Amino acid sequence: MAETSWHNAHPARLEEQLDDGVVRCHLSPRNCRIRPGQHGFCMVRANRDGRLVSLNYGRSVHATEETIETEAVFHYAPGARILSMGNVGCMLNCDYCHNWKTSQARYIDAKDVYHYTPEQVVDIAKRHGIKVISWTYNDPVVWHEFVVETARLAQQAGITNLYKSAFFISSEAIEELIPVIDIFSVSIKSLDPAYYRKITKGWLEPVLEGTEQVFRAGRHVEVSTLMVTDLSDDEKTARAMAEFVGERLSPQVPTHFVRFHPDYKMTNTIRTPVDRLEHARRIALGMGLQHVYLGNVYDTDSTTTSCHSCGAVQVTRYGLNAHTVGLTSDGLCSTCRTDAHFTLFTETDRRTAVSTLPEPALDVASFSWHGDVRAVHVQVSNASSQTETIYQRRFGDPEVPESWSAILLQPGESFRFIAAKSTPEELGVKVAVPKGCTSSLHEVFDRAHFPTVEAGADSGNSDVTPLPAFVPLAR
Known part of the structure; x- marks a missing residue:
């Protein structure tokens, strides 16, 4: 520890x-x-x-490139690459926490802790062409000083800041965030005050008031709620969430009903049945919300954005991957010109792609999707004294060209990024590294979490509950 x-x-x-x-x-x-x-x-x-x-200023899990969809943000720059930054500690202690090994500081391992300065974080994003820094994982509230200082530097560099949080935070602290944070993705654990006290060890109303505060300030806001099996995956939760969004925010605010997986102190259960999530979505739409989605699910149209006026498809999604197909550059429906309530980047931020590897002597590692494990964190390190290029590609779908995307690594640099299943037919991902570089692959369950376990370790029941498994510390 x-x-x-x-x-x-x-x-x-x-x-x-x-x-x-x-x-x-x-x-x-x-x-x-x-x-x-x-x-x-x-x-x-x-x-x-x-x-x-x-005590956690600059202390972080490994900076990781992901996509904006990992943060339950669907209406801001779909498909954009983000630099995810997480730290240690939390203002809550949710019984099902997916990031318990970092959110509960007593469980952190020294090997999972890295040290960054604000300047280093911004430099990583700039060098890799990443336009969004996401403050995420355990919860950025407890990292307040580092977040505010780094976000201000990022803002000066033209980088967008995203704050993914359970938002158990004071109004005074929110006022310090509003000038430097562009996107707030708020995880509202429940609309039941008794549930909040028992399951999260916090209380509800400050979360709702804080969400209203950033919405009134004109920031981009999306909200989500975790539908825990047999606890909060019911019609009551769906109606309460829709009522809050519709009455205290706006029917235009994107709302996400998120699938639960067993974790931390709540493993004696099952993943949320998808039909319950679909029912919750229908209820919220029926109550007047315009943009309602499911999270942590694949193979459903309930992650697609369609025009709330004419029904034309605007953004298609599969897992953590998104493709804009029916929006104008200013976020209107391409078919009927109705406002779709999107903020879009004017330029794409895709990586350079090559059809074949430039040299055959690269070491290639592969990871195959299995069960509910459909994403992987890839960590690559360059131990050489020169800049090196590593490559990654998906495989298995005959309809998708198997081109390699290139990532440049500076001498001595360690970099981490996510690859998530992007089509139903896709089988997995491959990574190619030159001599002097190393790679490791780490299973990711649903949206990203920390820490992760390197592929090849005994994964036990990994299709239901990810490792590491929670073991209480002796008192």
């Missing part, structure tokens, strides 16, 4: 100094009152000598 060290302490914002060296943290609705030498609920904000400090 990685230690939380005072040597990593960084001055924290939103501090209130009280008597006897006690401080109060105003980052979340908890308003933790912290005595000298103690931590707050999140375990990464603490009191050092009577001052509030952050």
